[in-house]
Amino acid sequence: DHLFMSVYWIATATHGLHVLIGVIVISYAMFWTAKGRYGPKNFMFVENTGLYWHIVDVIWIFLFPLLYLVK
Secondary structure (H helix, E strand, O other): OHHHHHHHHHHHHHHHHHHHHHHHHHHHHHHHHHOOOOEOOEOHHHHHHHHHHHHHHHHHHHHHHHHHOOO
């Protein structure tokens, strides 16, 4: 039981940290996009930001059933 709770809290905290990082990076991208820094020829940072956000989401799709629905 202690091992499960340790894994549970570590996975939840790690995911929360990655979500926080994603929110900061998305805010940064939105700020500079509004200022006109990114456009049709310069969009790689915005695209990579979206990819990062979606990989965090996909990992959560696997973590949720594994950790929250098992117990």
